[in-house]
Amino acid sequence: MKSRNLRYIPEIDQLRLLAALLVFAFHFFHMYKGGWVPLPQYAWLGLITEGHTGVALFFVLSGFIFMTIAAEGEAIAYTKFLRNRLLRIAPLFLTVFVVAISIHRDRFVATDLLYVFVTNIGNPPTSWHLATGPAWSISVEFAFYLVFPFLAQFVRERGAAYLVKLILMMLVIKLGAYLAAENSKLMLYSTLVGRFDQFLIGMLAGLAYHRRKDWLNRHGRLLFFVASLVTIVAVGVQARYASSFLPDQKQPFWIIWGTIEAACWAGVILGFVRGGISFGERLDRVFATCGAWSFSIYMWHAMILFTAHELFGSVGGTGIVALGLNAAVLLGATLAFSWLSYSVIEQPFLNLRTRYVEAPAKA
Structure with a gap:
């Protein structure tokens, strides 16, 4: 997706697509096969059985992108920045929110409108059903937007x-919480208590992208493959020993998991963006184009999956081929x-965005 504040980096859209596809695969697998239970025997499939890690990738990417923009410019105009962020997420989010309160019209009360501002705590209408459930993360994302310019x-x-100091402070806060x-x-x-350091780690990656470009250009490909392997292993360990579906809510592993998860994805991002990784010109273009729709993919995929499952079930059974x-x-x-959602809801508003960073002063 092209920005008015940063040269276009197609690899970022490709990574956005990866994040959305991980969440899609996570929900598809458990709706059609896994049954929303821990599956330690499939730890080697952790990126799918615990594919919610795609949300972490989204958060790290946000910190990375905005810090890259800030590092290449100067002052950020706060009101223009927030206006752009609202134009980016509000139209689609509010559409999904209206769908959520319409589905549950009989239990809706006027005070539920306040959940527009906090979809990740309490009992928000968007979380009353899986179909609109992915919207929970938007409040966490927007809270980061509010403080990022500072x-x-x-x-x-x-x-x-x-x-680094903020990340260390957040680890202590997470322990207390x-x-x-x-x-x-x-x-x-x-x-935000559990996720804030993921944005901060993304910001560190953005600084490294700007300040260590020579090293990354030389070693980015190796970094990508090493970081990818480490990420697969790390998520596999989480799937094996600390699944998000375990009934025990007091799992010490989760105090540090968000930080580890974000560091892994930061390495993948830096290696992929600087490493010259390519799937061929045509596929690169297709992946980047689909990545521009990643927000719509993320927000609507659960409704598509649920609707299809209700109408048709798992056509052909639950074997590997049928799945x-x-x-x-x-x-x-x-x-x-x-694509339809992006074309009619997102894109018209995205075209209204303006530049919010000043160009660096010339010597």
């Missing part, structure tokens, strides 16, 4: 050490609907 300014003044919360796993999974065919058909349907 963070960028402080990083310019104090350097990367400022972000874990001890205090009854449902600590969900708290660490779905709130593969069902996944391919539903992915195609999701991409088609997401």
